[in-house]
Amino acid sequence: MIKAIRNIGKYLILLKKTFARPEKTLVYYRQTLREIENHGIGSILIVVIVSIFVGAAITIQTNYNIENPLLPSYLVGVAVRDSLLLEFSSTMIGLVLAGKIGSSIASEIGMMRVTEQIDALEVMGINAPGYLILPKIIATVFFTPMLCVISVGMGLIGGYLVCLIGDVIPVHEYKLGIQYSFYPHYLSYAMIKTAFYGFIISTLSAYHGFHVQGGAVEVGKASTRAVVLSCILILLADLVLTNIIL
Amino acid sequence: MITVKNIHKHFDDRYVLKNVSANFERGKCNLIIGESGSGKTVLLKTIVGLLIADRGHVFYDDQDYQSMNRREMNKLRKEMGMLFQGAALFDSMTIEENVMFPLNMFSKLSKKEMQDRSNFCLERVGLKNVNTMLPSELSGGMQKRAAIARAISLSPKYLFCDEPNSGLDPKTGILIDNLIKDLTEEFQITTIVNTHDMNSVLEIGEKVIYMFNGEKSWEGTNKEVLHTDNKDLNDFVFATNLAQQIKTK
Numbered sequence: 001m002i003k004a005i006r007n008i009g010k011y012l013i014l015l016k017k018t019f020a021r022p023e024k025t026l027v028y029y030r031q032t033l034r035e036i037e038n039h040g041i042g043s044i045l046i047v048v049i050v051s052i053f054v055g056a057a058i059t060i061q062t063n064y065n066i067e068n069p070l071l072p073s074y075l076v077g078v079a080v081r082d083s084l085l086l087e088f089s090s091t092m093i094g095l096v097l098a099g100k101i102g103s104s105i106a107s108e109i110g111m112m113r114v115t116e117q118i119d120a121l122e123v124m125g126i127n128a129p130g131y132l133i134l135p136k137i138i139a140t141v142f143f144t145p146m147l148c149v150i151s152v153g154m155g156l157i158g159g160y161l162v163c164l165i166g167d168v169i170p171v172h173e174y175k176l177g178i179q180y181s182f183y184p185h186y187l188s189y190a191m192i193k194t195a196f197y198g199f200i201i202s203t204l205s206a207y208h209g210f211h212v213q214g215g216a217v218e219v220g221k222a223s224t225r226a227v228v229l230s231c232i233l234i235l236l237a238d239l240v241l242t243n244i245i246l
Numbered sequence: 247m248i249t250v251k252n253i254h255k256h257f258d259d260r261y262v263l264k265n266v267s268a269n270f271e272r273g274k275c276n277l278i279i280g281e282s283g284s285g286k287t288v289l290l291k292t293i294v295g296l297l298i299a300d301r302g303h304v305f306y307d308d309q310d311y312q313s314m315n316r317r318e319m320n321k322l323r324k325e326m327g328m329l330f331q332g333a334a335l336f337d338s339m340t341i342e343e344n345v346m347f348p349l350n351m352f353s354k355l356s357k358k359e360m361q362d363r364s365n366f367c368l369e370r371v372g373l374k375n376v377n378t379m380l381p382s383e384l385s386g387g388m389q390k391r392a393a394i395a396r397a398i399s400l401s402p403k404y405l406f407c408d409e410p411n412s413g414l415d416p417k418t419g420i421l422i423d424n425l426i427k428d429l430t431e432e433f434q435i436t437t438i439v440n441t442h443d444m445n446s447v448l449e450i451g452e453k454v455i456y457m458f459n460g461e462k463s464w465e466g467t468n469k470e471v472l473h474t475d476n477k478d479l480n481d482f483v484f485a486t487n488l489a490q491q492i493k494t495k
Contacts, residue, residue: 023351023352024350024351024352027350027351112336115332115334115337116330116331116332116334117334117335117336117337119291119296119328119330119334120328120330120334120336122295122296122323123294123295123296123323123326123328123406124323124324124326124347124348124351124352125319125320125321125322125323125324125326125352126351
């Protein structure tokens with residue numbers, strides 16, 4: 001318990017240092033663009049692949065579960081769209097990103113710690129948490145909602161393709177379903193959730209990487225801890241945010 | 247000049263520095279020597295501010311480092327250059343970007359001026375045609391030299407070197423030592439070198455401090471280090487059979 005409180009304290013102190021005034025805004029800006037490229041654009045492919053397959057699978061499963069002559073088949077499209085918007089493209093993609101981005105951030109910063117690169121920054125008079133972590137937070141918080149939107153789009157395309165190729169339901173019924181009774185609030189809800197997840201992933205992973213002591217084995221362990229804890233907190237945040245926003 | 251007064255530092259129940267006091271003079275290579283675990287790295291990290299002493303003071307030209315606020319500390323740190331044991335070059339940047347990094351952060355030079363300064367520093371440490379290479383593409387000795395180039399890019403007043411020869415062959419080690427000595431004299435820097443390499447001690451040790459079990463056990467020059475009554479230092483200096491045979495002769 002005391003260890004947990006101490007860790008929360010260290011995490012908050014790190015956050016305070018992270019949000020200190022940058023030494024040179026232009027350098028931080030360039031670093032942020034680099035992080036968007038690494039963690040944002042670099043994650044598009046995995047998001048697209050996962051979303052297409054899951055969108056297709058949800059379409060097949062929903063059709064299987066609600067196959068009833070009394071229910072119109074366009075409801076499959078409605079269910080796919082809402083499943084993607086409400087849970088899959090935010091929370092499930094959040095978990096996927098926790099694995100991809102979280103482990104990358106924790107191991108990158110962890111290796112910088114054990115090879116004394118962070119000490120080198122501090123000796124130069126540079127606020128290492130600000131320089132290393134702030135651009136990562138900005139990049140993930142602003143780019144994960146975009147990944148969420150991409151995921152929704154790709155999931156819907158996956159469903160469309162399976163209707164087209166697999167003859168699950170008629171394509172025009174699917175198209176009608178995904179447009180039927182659409183609440184834009186669902187999209188903003190999903191984007192807000194993923195922005196929170198982005199913050200959780202980047203800060204927790206950076207925290208674990210920043211406090212690594214030892215060598216390569218410790219970096220690996222820190223990376224695993226960062227991913228596991230991020231996943232747990234994403235699920236917890238999902239529950240809390242759903243209660244608050246929906 | 248850097249002065250440390252009555253420095254104490256402990257981790258958990260173990261004291262690693264006990265009442266260490268010393269002066270490190272300007273324009274000279276000041277060496278801290280001692281066995282592994284004798285506290286020399288902790289002392290160096292305390293001097294540069296990476297560790298905070300439990301008790302005692304570090305003075306940079308009479309300014310008390312421990313009592314400075316964050317802003318004053320960062321201002322002073324811009325006058326420091328440090329060479330780490332593993333070079334600590336930023337592995338995502340090219341050599342030129344590494345050397346330009348402190349200039350980029352703290353100077354108002356144009357890109358062309360920064361490139362010129364970077365080229366000057368790289369040439370000064372004997373590196374040519376490595377600007378676009380990544381640190382991983384260089385040998386250990388070249389990485390150390392690139393790290394020295396980065397350390398001197400802002401014309402520091404204080405240079406700190408932690409085990410500059412570790413992992414290098416004796417010839418390259420001496421090359422690095424002489425480079426550190428030349429830069430110290432040329433730019434009148436206060437240089438502190440942490441080492442357990444006797445070649446370095448004899449080559450550049452204008453002032454030598456011997457650490458033993460967290461305490462300063464001896465102080466002198468490279469000329470005096472071979473003729474001392476200090477038993478612990480003699481055990482350290484003449485640790486090899488070859489050295490003992492030379493001493494006996």
